[in-house]
Every structure is written in C-alpha cells, then in structure tokens.
Amino acid sequence: xxxxxxxxxxxLILELDDLRGADLQGADLQGADLQDADLRGANLWGANxxxxxxxxxxxxDADLRGANLxxxxxxxxxxx
Numbered sequence: 510x511x512x513x514x515x516x517x518x519x520x521l522i523l524e525l526d527d528l529r530g531a532d533l534q535g536a537d538l539q540g541a542d543l544q545d546a547d548l549r550g551a552n553l554w555g556a557n558x559x560x561x562x563x564x565x566x567x568x569x570d571a572d573l574r575g576a577n578l579x580x581x582x583x584x585x586x587x588x589x
C-alpha cells in the first residue's frame with residue numbers, strides 16, 4: 510500500500526496499492542511527498558502537483574499534460 514501525504518501537514522492525501530499506471534487525472538496532490546514514487550505510465554493529466562516533492566520520482570511515460578507543476582521540487586543533489 511502506497512500512502513501519499515502532504516509534506517507540510519502530514520495529512521493523508523491518497524492511498525493506493527500501486528502508483529504504476531494509476532489514474533490520477535485531475536487529482537489534488539498539492540504538496541504531496543512523492544519522493545522515490547514509481548509513477549511510470551500514470552495518468553496525471555490536469556493533476557494539481559503544486560509544491561509536490563518529486564525528488565527521484567520515476568515519471569517515465571506519465572501523462573503530465575495540463576498538470577500544475579508550479580513550485581514542484583524535482584531537484585536531486587547527491588551531497589545531501
């Protein structure tokens with residue numbers, strides 16, 4: 510079971526068995542902690558990922574058309 514929580518409040522946003530190929534179209538994932546998440550092939554069309562933490566997330570073949578990625582964090586620094 511994968512739990513997606515708001516990284517600021519700790520509030521549970523979503524709970525799924527698997528994120529690969531998940532249909533998250535239009536989902537509100539604002540501030541979600543998706544570090545290391547396997548989102549290969551996921552439908553994130555129009556999803557709100559504003560301020561989401563996506564460091565080392567696998568987004569291969571994910572549909573991000575129309576997704577709100579404002580202030581999303583993709584930065585990976587291996588000195589951390």
